[in-house]
Amino acid sequence: MTATALMNTYKPLPLSFVRGEGSTLWDASGKRYLDAMGGVAVTSVGHCHPRVVAAIRDQAGLLLHTSNHYAIDWQHRLAAKLTALSGLDAAFFNNSGAEANETALKLARLAGWYKGVHRPLIVVMEGAFHGRTLATLAASDGAGVRLGFGAYDDDFLRVPFGDVAALEAIARRHGADVVAVLLEPVQGEGGVRPAPEGYLRAVRALCDRQGWLMMLDEVQTGVGRTGHWFAYAEEGVLPDVVTLAKGLANGVPIGACLARARTARLLTPGSHGSTFGGNPLACRVACEVLEIIEEQQLLGNARRQGAWLLKALRERLAGHPGVREVRGKGLMIGIELTEATGKLASQAAEGGLLLNVTRGNVVRLLPALTLKEDEALQIVEHLVALLSPLSLSKVLAEAV
Numbered sequence: 001m002t003a004t005a006l007m008n009t010y011k012p013l014p015l016s017f018v019r020g021e022g023s024t025l026w027d028a029s030g031k032r033y034l035d036a037m038g039g040v041a042v043t044s045v046g047h048c049h050p051r052v053v054a055a056i057r058d059q060a061g062l063l064l065h066t067s068n069h070y071a072i073d074w075q076h077r078l079a080a081k082l083t084a085l086s087g088l089d090a091a092f093f094n095n096s097g098a099e100a101n102e103t104a105l106k107l108a109r110l111a112g113w114y115k116g117v118h119r120p121l122i123v124v125m126e127g128a129f130h131g132r133t134l135a136t137l138a139a140s141d142g143a144g145v146r147l148g149f150g151a152y153d154d155d156f157l158r159v160p161f162g163d164v165a166a167l168e169a170i171a172r173r174h175g176a177d178v179v180a181v182l183l184e185p186v187q188g189e190g191g192v193r194p195a196p197e198g199y200l201r202a203v204r205a206l207c208d209r210q211g212w213l214m215m216l217d218e219v220q221t222g223v224g225r226t227g228h229w230f231a232y233a234e235e236g237v238l239p240d241v242v243t244l245a246k247g248l249a250n251g252v253p254i255g256a257c258l259a260r261a262r263t264a265r266l267l268t269p270g271s272h273g274s275t276f277g278g279n280p281l282a283c284r285v286a287c288e289v290l291e292i293i294e295e296q297q298l299l300g301n302a303r304r305q306g307a308w309l310l311k312a313l314r315e316r317l318a319g320h321p322g323v324r325e326v327r328g329k330g331l332m333i334g335i336e337l338t339e340a341t342g343k344l345a346s347q348a349a350e351g352g353l354l355l356n357v358t359r360g361n362v363v364r365l366l367p368a369l370t371l372k373e374d375e376a377l378q379i380v381e382h383l384v385a386l387l388s389p390l391s392l393s394k395v396l397a398e399a400v
């Protein structure tokens with residue numbers, strides 16, 4: 001693997017795959033891996049789902065791109081489907097999570113502009129991750145991703161995640177200048193941290209009282225990941241704006257920003273756009289993914305397998321001196337270790353298990369929503385062995 005012509009932005013493991021099926025990946029030597037990472041919550045219906053493969057093949061032979069200068073039937077169908085599932089009223093499509101969040105941020109600014117707010121402020125959370133464009137970077141927390149880029153912080157007010165009192169303090173101090181609150185229902189990159197129960201409802205109530213937009217970044221949690229179409233469904237609230245991307249088209253790049261009518265209406269022809277956004281291929285595959293999730297009842301599977309994994313991991317890792325907490329929702333599970341580990345992902349891969357470590361010390365599992373019982377069991381056995389006090393102390397000692 002020569003990577004000399006690539007910019008040095010990633011630190012990949014010395015591993016590469018040539019084929020996948022469901023939750024299994026194979027490298028060129030024929031070694032198989034159990035994929036508990038799902039391409040970072042992207043391959044939600046598993047690798048090479050036959051229906052996804054067929055949809056891509058068929059659409060590639062019909063039409064890939066015509067631009068938004070013409071109507072795109074699949075875009076209308078996907079918007080209809082997503083608005084029906086979400087309870088929101090309209091969709092805008094682009095190509096990534098960061099772009100979907102840019103759309104949300106632009107909607108918030110536009111709302112402020114129409115209201116005559118001179119310098120509209122958006123409330124964001126500690127530990128947040130919203131993407132790598134300049135605006136979404138400024139909305140994100142963490143020196144690691146922001147260092148050196150002179151992020152445009154001035155548009156954002158940051159509060160501790162899950163802290164209602166801190167939000168109320170913002171309302172008292174800056175209420176009239178604030179236009180929106182943007183948050184992830186479960187912080188993903190921030191360490192698989194679910195919002196405390198009742199928090200989304202409190203945010204909704206405060207936004208209603210203040211006339212702020214409630215904007216949820218469901219780029220990672222959306223489309224079934226937490227065992228619901230959208231994580232907010234669990235708290236019975238309806239946000240004003242929701243962004244989606246990762247799991248929506250199983251690896252074909254797509255992003256979506258959904259909004260309620262009153263907010264969606266702020267955009268007019270020419271005010272926003274995307275060359276690739278909403279092309280027939282991406283939208284058709286996303287429609288297929290949504291149908292697969294429905295027909296294979298994958299929300300229920302995600303809830304079931306996720307609950308089982310959470311329980312099994314909690315039981316098997318109880319009292320472990322190196323494990324601080326096991327938490328998560330649906331098939332978004334984090335194991336917080338007491339210390340940072342630089343080697344755990346590569347050690348796991350050597351044993352045939354693919355996982356991710358975020359925030360330095362949180363093992364993150366994001367398997368396909370199609371995960372089977374025996375695969376869930378294998379994940380637990382692998383992890384328990386990997387985290388056994390003896391091997392864990394070795395991994396921690398080798399940490400970089």
Ligand SMILES: *Cc1c(COP(=O)(O)O)cnc(C)c1O
Nearest residue numbers: 096097098129130131188219220
């Ligand atoms: C991954 C992620 C993003 C960024 O998505 P990209 O497609 O990489 O731009 C934004 N928000 C959340 C919550 C994410 O998990």
